[in-house]
Amino acid sequence: MALLDVHDLSVQFGGLKAVDGVSFSVNDNEILAIIGPNGAGKTTIFNMISRIYMPSRGSITFSGRELTSLRSDELPRLGLARTFQNIELFAGTTVLSNILLGCHVHRRTGLVSELLFLPVARRQESAFRAQVDELVEFLDLATYLHAEITSLPYGVRKAVELARALAIRPKLLLLDEPSSGLNVDETRRVGELIGRIRDRYRTAIVMVEHDMSLVNRVSDRVLALDAGRVMAEGSPEEIRNNDAVKSAYLGAADA
Amino acid sequence: MIAFLQQIVSGSAVGIVYALVALGFVMVHKATQVFNFAQGELMMLGAFVAYTFIVLFGLPFWLGGVIAIASVALFGAALDRILLRRMVGTKPFTIFMLTVGIGFCIRSIVMLVPIWGTETYSLPSPLQGKVFSLGGLIISADHAVILLTAALVTAALFAFFQFTRLGLAMRAISQNSLAASYLGVRVDSLFSIVWALSAAAAALAGVMLAPLSFVHSDMGQIGLKAIPAAVLGGFDSLPGALVGGLIIGIVEALAGFYLPEGVKDVAAYIVLLVVLAVKPRGLFGHADVKKV
Amino acid sequence: MSRKSDAAAAGPARSGPRTTIAGLLGWQRWLGMVALIALAVLPWLHSGYWLSQLTFVAIYAIAGFGLQILLGFAGQVSLGQAAFLASGAYACAYVERIGLGAPLGFLAAIAVATALGLLVALPALRMSGLYLAIATMSFGFIVEEVASRWTSVTGGNAGITVPAIRIGGMSLGQPWQIYYLSWAFFLVVFLLSANLLRTPAGRAMVAIRDSEIAARSSGIRVSRIKGVAFGLSAAFAGLAGALYGHALGFISPDQFTIAMSLDLLVMILIGGLGTLRGVIFGSVFLVVSPELFQQLIGLFTAGNTEVAGLRPFLFGFSLIFVLLFQPNGIDALVTRAGEWLATARSR
Numbered sequence: 001m002a003l004l005d006v007h008d009l010s011v012q013f014g015g016l017k018a019v020d021g022v023s024f025s026v027n028d029n030e031i032l033a034i035i036g037p038n039g040a041g042k043t044t045i046f047n048m049i050s051r052i053y054m055p056s057r058g059s060i061t062f063s064g065r066e067l068t069s070l071r072s073d074e075l076p077r078l079g080l081a082r083t084f085q086n087i088e089l090f091a092g093t094t095v096l097s098n099i100l101l102g103c104h105v106h107r108r109t110g111l112v113s114e115l116l117f118l119p120v121a122r123r124q125e126s127a128f129r130a131q132v133d134e135l136v137e138f139l140d141l142a143t144y145l146h147a148e149i150t151s152l153p154y155g156v157r158k159a160v161e162l163a164r165a166l167a168i169r170p171k172l173l174l175l176d177e178p179s180s181g182l183n184v185d186e187t188r189r190v191g192e193l194i195g196r197i198r199d200r201y202r203t204a205i206v207m208v209e210h211d212m213s214l215v216n217r218v219s220d221r222v223l224a225l226d227a228g229r230v231m232a233e234g235s236p237e238e239i240r241n242n243d244a245v246k247s248a249y250l251g252a253a254d255a
Numbered sequence: 256m257i258a259f260l261q262q263i264v265s266g267s268a269v270g271i272v273y274a275l276v277a278l279g280f281v282m283v284h285k286a287t288q289v290f291n292f293a294q295g296e297l298m299m300l301g302a303f304v305a306y307t308f309i310v311l312f313g314l315p316f317w318l319g320g321v322i323a324i325a326s327v328a329l330f331g332a333a334l335d336r337i338l339l340r341r342m343v344g345t346k347p348f349t350i351f352m353l354t355v356g357i358g359f360c361i362r363s364i365v366m367l368v369p370i371w372g373t374e375t376y377s378l379p380s381p382l383q384g385k386v387f388s389l390g391g392l393i394i395s396a397d398h399a400v401i402l403l404t405a406a407l408v409t410a411a412l413f414a415f416f417q418f419t420r421l422g423l424a425m426r427a428i429s430q431n432s433l434a435a436s437y438l439g440v441r442v443d444s445l446f447s448i449v450w451a452l453s454a455a456a457a458a459l460a461g462v463m464l465a466p467l468s469f470v471h472s473d474m475g476q477i478g479l480k481a482i483p484a485a486v487l488g489g490f491d492s493l494p495g496a497l498v499g500g501l502i503i504g505i506v507e508a509l510a511g512f513y514l515p516e517g518v519k520d521v522a523a524y525i526v527l528l529v530v531l532a533v534k535p536r537g538l539f540g541h542a543d544v545k546k547v
Numbered sequence: 548m549s550r551k552s553d554a555a556a557a558g559p560a561r562s563g564p565r566t567t568i569a570g571l572l573g574w575q576r577w578l579g580m581v582a583l584i585a586l587a588v589l590p591w592l593h594s595g596y597w598l599s600q601l602t603f604v605a606i607y608a609i610a611g612f613g614l615q616i617l618l619g620f621a622g623q624v625s626l627g628q629a630a631f632l633a634s635g636a637y638a639c640a641y642v643e644r645i646g647l648g649a650p651l652g653f654l655a656a657i658a659v660a661t662a663l664g665l666l667v668a669l670p671a672l673r674m675s676g677l678y679l680a681i682a683t684m685s686f687g688f689i690v691e692e693v694a695s696r697w698t699s700v701t702g703g704n705a706g707i708t709v710p711a712i713r714i715g716g717m718s719l720g721q722p723w724q725i726y727y728l729s730w731a732f733f734l735v736v737f738l739l740s741a742n743l744l745r746t747p748a749g750r751a752m753v754a755i756r757d758s759e760i761a762a763r764s765s766g767i768r769v770s771r772i773k774g775v776a777f778g779l780s781a782a783f784a785g786l787a788g789a790l791y792g793h794a795l796g797f798i799s800p801d802q803f804t805i806a807m808s809l810d811l812l813v814m815i816l817i818g819g820l821g822t823l824r825g826v827i828f829g830s831v832f833l834v835v836s837p838e839l840f841q842q843l844i845g846l847f848t849a850g851n852t853e854v855a856g857l858r859p860f861l862f863g864f865s866l867i868f869v870l871l872f873q874p875n876g877i878d879a880l881v882t883r884a885g886e887w888l889a890t891a892r893s894r
Binding site: 050052071072073074075076077081082084088089090091092093097100101102103104105107109111114115116117121124125164168 | 739742743745746747748749750751753754756757758760761762763764765766767768769775821
């Protein structure tokens with residue numbers, strides 16, 4: 001059984017069909033890239049999976065659960081995490097706090113034990129902190145741990161958002177344009193990072209991407225969208241050589 | 256039946272006062288997204304200036320009123336120029352707290368000025384006591400003038416925003432001030448004009464309210480009742496503010512007549528809570544959906 | 548100008564969280580110790596005016612922690628905190644006047660205020676910013692009116708006297724006893740608030756303030772956490788109200804007006820929005836500065852110090868000044884001073 005199964009997903013905004021009958025699935029530990037021109041509906045699909053939008057048609061099944069009947073705050077408990085295109089960090093606090101908030105889904109204490117900071121709350125904080133330390137080391141954020149978000153460079157903010165998502169210990173990670181705003185070097189490192197995340201945390205990853213070199217290097221499969229519909233699906237090599245994809249997205253002249 | 260209609264008439268007069276203050280709230284909020292908590296204090300200031308020129312200096316009522324409105328309008332523009340200008344780009348809550356501070360200062364300065372202080376003063380209008388009868392209803396000339404004036408002012412403001420180039424420019428800056436400035440609109444000056452108009456509306460309300468009740472440094476709290484009026488009318492609609500004010504004034508009058516003691520004082524706020532409970536973003540509001 | 552640009556200038560790494568006791572820098576811990584000792588010893592050295600002033604510093608700080616949790620942490624604007632103080636004060640006074648004793652009175656204060664807070668939370672969950680402020684302000688006016696009219700419980704506009712605290716056979720009516728009681732409660736509330744900040748519930752509040760979408764995508768149940776914020780802030784305000792009633796010995800509806808709600812708001816902003824220290828600084832400012840200001844004015848007006856209007860002028864002017872030049876309040880100033888001292892000593 002697939003980890004994520006999207007079937008006939010559709011949504012309409014006013015008269016515009018942003019997403020029209022999209023179906024695909026993602027298996028455990030797989031890396032799927034979703035590509036397509038601007039307006040193809042890629043982020044909209046993410047927003048439906050993470051329950052920010054309600055689809056008008058179709059189903060989303062994750063680990064056997066139907067997601068369309070759930071709220072967005074119920075997804076982390078199932079093991080689904082995401083990053084955002086425009087980086088949604090908690091800008092009024094520190095890096096440490098942001099990543100600790102990723103651990104919120106693992107909270108076992110109630111308000112009373114927290115207010116009184118009972119031993120169970122103390123132990124939980126230590127456990128959370130250990131988790132954060134591990135992620136900080138993995139993503140090389142040690143120097144920024146106590147910095148305020150507003151003082152951070154763009155690349156570091158993306159890393160913090162990623163750390164926060166990983167703190168959830170997701171089975172599936174949705175990355176919305178992980179390389180946007182990054183230069184060639186940083187993009188290459190992101191590619192390595194994505195591979196290492198999959199290997200170390202056994203996480204399946206779906207990413208919306210525009211950078212084809214990153215897509216080709218890292219993904220197991222690629223889904224090409226255009227105008228809200230699936231154009232093609234296959235390995236990076238197959239997509240690279242697909243005529244319809246080439247003309248719609250890559251430009252018919254080059255390959 | 257007559258008693259009921261009588262309440263409607265007298266309630267409308269007070270309601271119009273609320274409507275004028277509400278107009279000011281709405282104008283400023285529409286253009287600058289600022290909730291000006293000092294609006295009530297501006298109304299109070301208008302009443303005090305009018306009192307000074309009319310009662311203390313002996314000028315005719317209409318002249319004192321004009322001076323009050325003009326000077327408070329200038330004061331409003333000055334507030335924008337000197338203080339609010341520096342807060343462009345900060346969080347709405349911060350600017351709101353700035354207006355709270357401004358309100359404190361205006362009220363305290365009024366209390367500290369020797370000829371004003373914390374006494375209660377009366378400001379009689381030239382039409383005091385004159386009434387006329389309309390099919391059994393007693394309508395005081397004061398009320399009639401207030402209703403007429405406010406209706407004219409609202410119509411004028413609405414026409415101004417809707418049909419003149421300056422008004423069009425103001426609507427542009429309220430939608431997207433950055434784009435408007437790139438198109439050559441003098442955004443800064445227009446903001447000051449909006450503040451001046453809003454302060455003028457408050458001052459007019461103060462001048463009209465004073466003969467109906469009194470002049471006192473706590474008058475600003477009456478201005479707070481205009482907030483339910485603004486919310487009722489939809490915080491971004493000028494005609495809505497007029498309608499909202501009328502409704503609040505009439506509800507208050509009826510509550511004072513038919514319901515137990517004390518309900519009248521909070522009737523406006525009960526109406527407000529009922530409206531917000533049903534429509535948390537105001538009667539005509541829409542949700543701000545953040546695009547991610 | 549802002550602390551954010553300071554951090555950027557100094558480099559990414561900064562000192563740790565300032566809001567827990569463990570996180571306080573060395574010299575601040577000493578200062579805290581000295582302050583605590585001074586507070587403990589004060590009643591032996593002096594009674595009367597300053598004793599009562601410092602009692603109110605503790606009481607306003609307790610209410611202030613409540614508002615800080617709601618506004619500074621969770622980002623929910625409330626212009627009606629006075630309503631919760633009123634409900635606490637009247638609940639406590641009522642229970643004590645019918646002879647059920649002080650412990651039950653304080654419990655009732657907290658329970659009634661919390662219940663009211665949760666009630667307000669229900670519609671408030673769907674409101675934000677401007678409309679939430681307006682709704683809480685309206686709520687405050689309505690509660691004030693209820694206090695005036697519900698004569699059987701509140702004694703109406705004439706107000707009621709608050710009996711001295713009776714625990715068992717003991718009577719704790721002396722000013723110095725109220726003083727210690729208030730500061731004891733202050734310490735408890737401070738510790739609870741500090742714990743809140745370093746555990747999931749408090750962090751979740753800050754998350755909601757900064758980005759509800761990201762909070763939800765991190766698994767935070769926004770409605771529930773907002774409810775906790777409203778409930779806690781009302782509980783602390785109710786406790787403060789009960790203490791307030793005992794400190795004054797008398798309560799009436801015209802004490803719990805929008806003026807009190809605004810005072811609390813001004814206090815939090817001048818002290819420092821979003822920090823626990825800010826509440827303490829704000830409370831000291833709120834209680835102490837009008838007195839100092841009047842003495843200062845008295846120097847110029849040849850003794851006539853009781854001039855109405857000085858207090859609102861002081862608060863209005865200070866608020867405007869702070870918002871224009873140091874939006875993060877006294878707390879930010881103190882942090883800057885501490886950093887300056889640290890760099891000066893290391894040279």
